[in-house]
Amino acid sequence: MTMEFSPENKKKLAEILSRYPTKQAALLPTLWLAQGEFGFISQETMEYVAGLLDISPAHVYGVVTFYTMFHRKPPGKYNLQVCRTLSCALRGSESLLDHLKKKLGIGENETTPDGKFSLCTVECLASCGTAPAMMVNQKYFENLDASKVDEILNGLK
Amino acid sequence: MIMTDITLTIDGKQVAVPKGTSILQAAITAGITIPHYCWHPGLKAVGNCRMCLVQVEKWPKPVASCVQPVSEGMVVKTSTDEITKIRKSVMEFLLINHPLDCPTCDQAGECRLQDYYMNYDEVPSRFAEEKVSKNKMIDLGANVMLDQERCIACTRCIRVCQEVAGVDELTLANRGDHTMITTFPGKKLSNPYAGNTIDVCPVGALTNKDFRFKKRVWFLERTPSVCPGCSRGCNIEIHHEELKVYRLLPRYNPEVNNYWICDEGRYGYKFINEDRILRPRILEKNISHLVSSDEAVDRLAGLMKGGALDEIGVVANAQETNETLQALADFAKTVLKTRHLYFSRREVENPVSDNFLMTADKNPNQAFVDKLGFRPLSTLKEVRGLLVLNSLSPADMKKVIEKKVPILGIWASNENPAAHSSAVVFPIPTYAEQEGHFTNVRGLTQKITAAYPPRGEARLVSETLEELTERLQTNARSYTQNSYPLSPHL
Ligand code: SF4
Ligand code: SF4
Ligand code: FES
Numbered sequence: 011m012t013m014e015f016s017p018e019n020k021k022k023l024a025e026i027l028s029r030y031p032t033k034q035a036a037l038l039p040t041l042w043l044a045q046g047e048f049g050f051i052s053q054e055t056m057e058y059v060a061g062l063l064d065i066s067p068a069h070v071y072g073v074v075t076f077y078t079m080f081h082r083k084p085p086g087k088y089n090l091q092v093c094r095t096l097s098c099a100l101r102g103s104e105s106l107l108d109h110l111k112k113k114l115g116i117g118e119n120e121t122t123p124d125g126k127f128s129l130c131t132v133e134c135l136a137s138c139g140t141a142p143a144m145m146v147n148q149k150y151f152e153n154l155d156a157s158k159v160d161e162i163l164n165g166l167k
Numbered sequence: 168m169i170m171t172d173i174t175l176t177i178d179g180k181q182v183a184v185p186k187g188t189s190i191l192q193a194a195i196t197a198g199i200t201i202p203h204y205c206w207h208p209g210l211k212a213v214g215n216c217r218m219c220l221v222q223v224e225k226w227p228k229p230v231a232s233c234v235q236p237v238s239e240g241m242v243v244k245t246s247t248d249e250i251t252k253i254r255k256s257v258m259e260f261l262l263i264n265h266p267l268d269c270p271t272c273d274q275a276g277e278c279r280l281q282d283y284y285m286n287y288d289e290v291p292s293r294f295a296e297e298k299v300s301k302n303k304m305i306d307l308g309a310n311v312m313l314d315q316e317r318c319i320a321c322t323r324c325i326r327v328c329q330e331v332a333g334v335d336e337l338t339l340a341n342r343g344d345h346t347m348i349t350t351f352p353g354k355k356l357s358n359p360y361a362g363n364t365i366d367v368c369p370v371g372a373l374t375n376k377d378f379r380f381k382k383r384v385w386f387l388e389r390t391p392s393v394c395p396g397c398s399r400g401c402n403i404e405i406h407h408e409e410l411k412v413y414r415l416l417p418r419y420n421p422e423v424n425n426y427w428i429c430d431e432g433r434y435g436y437k438f439i440n441e442d443r444i445l446r447p448r449i450l451e452k453n454i455s456h457l458v459s460s461d462e463a464v465d466r467l468a469g470l471m472k473g474g475a476l477d478e479i480g481v482v483a484n485a486q487e488t489n490e491t492l493q494a495l496a497d498f499a500k501t502v503l504k505t506r507h508l509y510f511s512r513r514e515v516e517n518p519v520s521d522n523f524l525m526t527a528d529k530n531p532n533q534a535f536v537d538k539l540g541f542r543p544l545s546t547l548k549e550v551r552g553l554l555v556l557n558s559l560s561p562a563d564m565k566k567v568i569e570k571k572v573p574i575l576g577i578w579a580s581n582e583n584p585a586a587h588s589s590a591v592v593f594p595i596p597t598y599a600e601q602e603g604h605f606t607n608v609r610g611l612t613q614k615i616t617a618a619y620p621p622r623g624e625a626r627l628v629s630e631t632l633e634e635l636t637e638r639l640q641t642n643a644r645s646y647t648q649n650s651y652p653l654s655p656h657l
């Protein structure tokens with residue numbers, strides 16, 4: 011199977027490209043588009059994107075691995091992304107992460123066997139004022155503690 | 168474009184440099200070296216290592232001198248107490264996760280971390296945590312070995328691939344202290360200039376598979392020379408100890424190769440160490456006998472006197488120096504008075520060439536061969552015998568066999584089929600063991616120097632030719648030999 015954007019995303023890509031002076035500059039939004047359509051960024055996706063933007067797969071790989079919000083494995087239905095940067099760490103994100111690991115029985119970058127939850131840490135979510143914070147898929151949850159996290163998990167069906 | 172000069176002061180010295188020059192380069196012009204890791208004179212400046220910070224009077228903060236262009240009247244200080252403190256801190260950061268590998272690291276002795284540690288750090292580590300561990304032995308491809316723990320993420324290797332080789336094969340993956348150099352997963356480094364990544368790596372992260380663990384670098388002597396790998400004539404340094412060559416490195420020459428060489432040239436040194444002809448010998452009844460140089464000259468003179476000298480052909484070789492080629496041409500024209508001036512040369516199958524350094528002619532001196540009027544051996548006419556320099560290409564060898572022309576004498580540094588079938592063999596030095604010149608594809612004549620004296624009983628071609636001339640002009644006895652066996656398998 012060769013990888014290709016849907017016609018709709020191809021149109022979006024053209025629009026994205028029109029906003030930047032060089033194709034390379036459009037790498038982040040293009041990867042975001044790809045993650046949206048394919049669910050995660052596989053090596054094949056990186057090569058596809060590299061081809062679209064006339065850059066090397068090595069460069070794309072460097073960018074994808076730099077940004078924690080790009081996933082290189084298919085995440086579960088709910089992707090729990092716990093902030094690991096300073097403000098959240100000072101406000102207890104580490105014990106929050108431990109709590110999640112115990113509760114879900116999985117480690118970082120793992121998915122529960124039923125495919126429902128996956129867990130990872132990410133760089134600063136720009137939510138320092140309401141630390142500790144995490145994102146579940148695209149949604150923010152702030153001022154967390156263990157009981158709040160339990161509540162959130164219970165609410166995810 | 169007219170370059171307006173900018174005048175500035177660096178550590179009290181006035182310098183005038185063209186507009187757009189960085190402070191770091193201006194300092195070099197003034198004879199002041201600012202410590203640096205990521206900046207390399209042959210690559211674009213990126214300013215990521217922060218080792219080159221300097222102070223500019225009236226500026227609020229120190230600036231990275233490698234990326235900061237000079238401005239008129241600027242007053243730069245490169246070694247204030249504050250700057251020294253900053254360098255100490257940069258060093259401390261770089262060494263936090265650096266493994267203590269120096270005793271087994273090939274880079275030791277030519278490592279920027281070691282050098283700058285002695286200059287600026289020299290304090291015990293305050294880092295009590297466990298160091299991040301990474302992969303220490305990755306075969307990146309193309310003879311390049313990567314130790315990710317030793318990398319300081321300066322990106323010089325990435326830029327060499329991008330800017331010199333023109334292929335973007337390396338990248339920094341991940342972030343923070345987990346940053347590491349890598350190729351795209353599953354891919355190998357494969358560009359023909361990959362060896363330059365090893366040279367530019369300021370630390371021991373990239374090492375050469377070919378050189379690894381063979382020699383501590385401080386034992387190596389360096390001799391300036393010119394690569395004989397193709398007609399470009401890249402400037403090189405021969406690194407050797409005693410009578411052995413360990414590696415070749417590029418030598419800066421803006422007119423030819425800048426700071427670079429190709430991998431073909433870099434690894435093309437093996438023949439200097441291996442398969443050498445070290446003593447004169449003669450073939451008698453198909454059996455080879457080692458003889459003294461005198462005997463060899465006698466024997467060849469005798470063979471040549473078995474008939475008219477002008478019926479003997481000479482075969483020059485595009486691997487040899489101007490001096491050697493000239494000596495042979497003079498000998499042919501004035502002593503033999505022969506019109507049979509030919510040449511052979513190194514031929515490879517599918518020679519690689521590009522529009523950067525590599526040329527398809529894998530010889531350093533075709534230009535001078537042509538200048539002296541030697542013709543291709545494929546045009547060989549009737550001759551009584553041949554005197555050969557160096558070797559014959561397979562096609563030329565075939566031609567000689569077909570025409571049943573005996574090889575009377577050969578001057579060769581390495582074993583080769585033509586030497587096996589020659590009646591007399593004189594050992595000669597390789598390019599690494601002699602002085603002389605090569606004329607490159609653009610007509611530029613460049614000097615090579617001897618790393619060490621000729622090995623064994625090897626002597627310059629010109630010396631034996633002089634002796635031969637003497638012998639030919641006296642009434643020494645002449646030999647005849649009925650058959651000159653040619654080596655059966657070529
Ligand atoms: S491998 Fe060497 S050249 Fe490449 S980034 Fe690391 S330290 Fe720099
Ligand atoms: S381009 Fe030619 S001269 Fe230069 S290093 Fe390669 S083989 Fe040697
Ligand atoms: S040399 Fe200037 S920042 Fe690295």
